[in-house]
Amino acid sequence: HCWEQGTLNHEGLAGIAAAVGYLETLSDSGLLTARERLVSAMSNIRTYEQALSKSLIEGLQRLSDVTLYGPVYLDNLVGRVPTVAFTHRRLSPRQVCEKFGEQGICCWNGNYYALGVMERLGLEENGGAVRIGLCHYNTTTEIENMLELLASL
Numbered sequence: 001h002c003w004e005q006g007t008l009n010h011e012g013l014a015g016i017a018a019a020v021g022y023l024e025t026l027s028d029s030g031l032l033t034a035r036e037r038l039v040s041a042m043s044n045i046r047t048y049e050q051a052l053s054k055s056l057i058e059g060l061q062r063l064s065d066v067t068l069y070g071p072v073y074l075d076n077l078v079g080r081v082p083t084v085a086f087t088h089r090r091l092s093p094r095q096v097c098e099k100f101g102e103q104g105i106c107c108w109n110g111n112y113y114a115l116g117v118m119e120r121l122g123l124e125e126n127g128g129a130v131r132i133g134l135c136h137y138n139t140t141t142e143i144e145n146m147l148e149l150l151a152s153l
Contacts, residue, residue, distance in 0.1 A: 020034070020038065023041040024038065025041075026041040026044055027039075027041040045136040048136050049081075049135070050077040050078070052143065053084075054074050056134060056147075058074065059143060059144070060086055063151055065090060066086050066088060066150065069085045069086065069087075069121065069123075070085055084132050085131045086129060087126070087130065088153065092127045093110065093127045093128050093129055093130045094127050096109065097130060100149065103149055105146050105149065107132050107133075108131045109127060109129070110127065
């Protein structure tokens with residue numbers, strides 16, 4: 001006379017355990033508790049991604065054919081995700097992304113479901129913008145390679 005809830009989501013639990021274990025590897029050594037290791041890992045990721053953001057934004061600002069959109073204040077990268085949007089003076093966002101894709105560089109083009117913003121900026125009629133997103137596993141070498149390719153277009 002009772003209802004069973006079914007089994008646990010074992011694959012979900014395994015995935016979470018693996019993700020937490022991975023994050024712990026990014027922490028400072030010598031920390032004792034799992035919480036300390038996770039807090040350290042997230043701090044390390046934030047610091048590294050801010051450095052990547054700075055490198056990407058500085059590099060894009062040096063290119064005369066590129067217009068950046070969004071916050072690009074290098075002295076205050078706290079709270080900002082390492083993602084930038086830009087347009088190229090001579091190429092559509094789609095053309096830039098196709099060239100990047102040919103070289104194995106992942107990026108996006110379009111309006112990213114922010115249609116109102118793109119219309120307000122006057123970008124929607126030309127295909128939106130290129131969006132580059134970085135993560136803690138990216139490197140400054142990858143950024144430099146992307147910037148070199150972009151400068152050569």
